[in-house]
Amino acid sequence: xxxxxxxxxxxxxxxxxxxxxxxxxxxxxxxxxxxxxxxxxxxxxxxxxxxxxxxxxxxxxxxxxxxxxxxxxxxxxxxxxxxxxxxxxxxxxxxxxxxxxxxxxxxxxxxxxxxxxxxxxxxxxxxxxxxxxxxxxxxxxxxxxxxxxxxxxxxxxxxxxxxxxxxxxxxxxxxxxxxxxxxxxxxxxxxxxxxxxxxxxxxxxxxxxxxxxxxxxxxxxxxxxxxxxxxxxxxxxxxxxxxxxxxxxxxxxxxxxxxxxxxxxxxxxxxxxxxxxxxxxx
Amino acid sequence: xxxxxxxxxxxxxxxxxxxxxxxxxxxxxxxxxxxxxxxxxxxxxxxxxxxxxxxxxxxxxxxxxxxxxxxxxxxxxxxxxxxxxxxxxxxxxxxxxxxxxxxxxxxxxxxxxxxxxxxxxxxxxxxxxxxxxxxxxxxxxxxxxxxxxxxxxxxxxxxxxxxxxxxxxxxxxxxxxxxxxxxxxxxxxxxxxxxxxxxxxxxxxxxxxxxxxxxxxxxxxxxxxxxxxxxxxxxxxxxxxxxxxxxxxxxxxxxxxxxxxxxxxxxxxxxxxxxxxxxxxxxxxxxxxxxxxxxxxxxxxxxxxxxx
Numbered sequence: 001x002x003x004x005x006x007x008x009x010x011x012x013x014x015x016x017x018x019x020x021x022x023x024x025x026x027x028x029x030x031x032x033x034x035x036x037x038x039x040x041x042x043x044x045x046x047x048x049x050x051x052x053x054x055x056x057x058x059x060x061x062x063x064x065x066x067x068x069x070x071x072x073x074x075x076x077x078x079x080x081x082x083x084x085x086x087x088x089x090x091x092x093x094x095x096x097x098x099x100x101x102x103x104x105x106x107x108x109x110x111x112x113x114x115x116x117x118x119x120x121x122x123x124x125x126x127x128x129x130x131x132x133x134x135x136x137x138x139x140x141x142x143x144x145x146x147x148x149x150x151x152x153x154x155x156x157x158x159x160x161x162x163x164x165x166x167x168x169x170x171x172x173x174x175x176x177x178x179x180x181x182x183x184x185x186x187x188x189x190x191x192x193x194x195x196x197x198x199x200x201x202x203x204x205x206x207x208x209x210x211x212x213x214x215x216x217x218x219x220x221x222x223x224x225x226x227x228x229x230x231x232x233x234x235x236x237x238x239x240x241x242x243x244x245x246x247x248x249x250x251x252x253x254x255x256x257x258x259x260x261x262x263x264x265x266x267x268x269x270x271x272x273x274x275x276x277x278x279x280x281x282x
Numbered sequence: 283x284x285x286x287x288x289x290x291x292x293x294x295x296x297x298x299x300x301x302x303x304x305x306x307x308x309x310x311x312x313x314x315x316x317x318x319x320x321x322x323x324x325x326x327x328x329x330x331x332x333x334x335x336x337x338x339x340x341x342x343x344x345x346x347x348x349x350x351x352x353x354x355x356x357x358x359x360x361x362x363x364x365x366x367x368x369x370x371x372x373x374x375x376x377x378x379x380x381x382x383x384x385x386x387x388x389x390x391x392x393x394x395x396x397x398x399x400x401x402x403x404x405x406x407x408x409x410x411x412x413x414x415x416x417x418x419x420x421x422x423x424x425x426x427x428x429x430x431x432x433x434x435x436x437x438x439x440x441x442x443x444x445x446x447x448x449x450x451x452x453x454x455x456x457x458x459x460x461x462x463x464x465x466x467x468x469x470x471x472x473x474x475x476x477x478x479x480x481x482x483x484x485x486x487x488x489x490x491x492x493x494x495x496x497x498x499x500x501x502x503x504x505x506x507x508x509x510x511x512x513x514x515x516x517x518x519x520x521x522x523x524x525x526x527x528x529x530x531x532x533x534x535x536x537x538x539x540x541x542x543x544x545x546x547x548x549x550x551x552x553x554x555x556x557x558x559x560x561x562x563x564x565x566x567x568x569x570x571x572x573x574x575x576x577x578x579x580x581x582x583x584x585x586x587x588x589x590x
Contacts, residue, residue: 009390009393009397010394012391012394013390013391013395013406016387016388016390016391016467017391017406017409019387019464019467020409020410020413020467021409021413022428023421023425023428023464024413024416024424026424026427026428026434027423030427079305079306082305082306083306083310085302086302086306090299090302090303093303095303095307099303099306099307099310101577102310102311102314102315103306104577105314105573105577106314107518108517108518108521108573108576109521109522109573110521110522110524110525110526110542110565111522111527112525112545112546112562112565113321113562113565113566116321116545116549116558116559116562117318117320117562118313120317120320120321120324120555120559121316121317121320123334124320124334142313143313145309145313146309146310146313146314149306178299199415200415203415203416203417206417207418207419209419209528210528214549224417224419228419231419231423231426231532232531232532235423235426235427235430239423243417243420243424246420247417247420250412250415250416250417251412251416254408254411254415255412258408
């Protein structure tokens, strides 16, 4: 029994990973296919990358999506960190349940509902001053921040609740003001969590189709909207090339970030260890 | 000057603590809660041709009287047209079956990862998380290349002589299920893993020492202990899957009714905003219970699983 299970589990794991990666690998391989027929191998070529770089509408959409993602990830990182901090460290206050509900509901809310409700909000408030008349960059950013700050909040909150508060309490006892305690103690500890939150918000924003389609004006086209309209007409080699570029970009960012964080974590643990052993030696 | 702060009533002094609480609260109230109230409002309005394509619920007439115009017609239409009921039922069925399949694939994977050596565990976790970070649209698109009539799977099977005619997989329920399971799999693996990783293995050893078979020990110890992870993961898959739009649109057939698609068509193609709002409100009502279950478990389980 034990023997069969020890072989069954790796086999199931391997099948699971094959399921996760075969589609992605096939896209990457076929992006270097010389043939226009997507499924016939016509030799190695990078011509579709050239075609992609010559497609001005595609480049414009990509540039717009990158700008939207950068702005909304930054705002989401700030707001999400505040929400996570409040939920993990502020104890009980009036409205805590509401905030915790509102901060986690966007994680599971079907996108068609979120998208529709935000669009109707923008339409209803359009006559008011300070509200952009035309939907586009600003409305998309607001929608993406609302969606992605929930992810940042969850990450920051879980990071904070896994750390004990003794360092922060010690600083308070020594007379530091709460704002300084946050900047000098809490922020450096949760910086990796905020960074991965930012990265996740960035990729989610870069990728979002449904909420963006609802909140974009008629003259705005983001990269996912462009891809969606092309994919509906069928698989094209240019999209394979674009997909490969997107996958590579994200994979490099995520792998680099996690290697960096693992190294940071290790050196932090070493410091703590060192401090403890010095403490006991004294 | 020193006295001024004492002269101010306490509630007018904005403390830093209150400000920190207020900023995310105000943002979410304005852009998450208020929009739902507006959807609710418009779901009771009449459709009209114009901008915006719905009638106001209340209006001050020239005689300074309030004119109310509220209609339940959108909801009555939902109840009367069998299309909507079918779409709701079929969405719930699709989401339920996908959740079960995700669980079946994810559980052994999460279990295997949690029981591996620390070194392998981190590599495998990264491998699980990586597809979740890469574009969702690109991953759904990748399946089109595999499942088409002249796609990779059919070519391989015909090349091996297993089949002579290509299997029709695109634009079928099969393709849609594959797409949903594939896209949501990491959401199931991560909460399960973060639960399974915390288990005390001495419990299993004790059970085996007392004569239980490993399988029985798994059924009676590991499985019940992992229930919070199962529930958190299932909710993370089930709730968004009910309203899924992109996957049924790209991989599913025209005859597959999904409520997300119905809402989208109602809004963009028919330009019937009040009807789309009524669909959204009903969908929300259907999902209230699962969302509440998710929120109860989220704080305990999924929170730790979403980051690596």
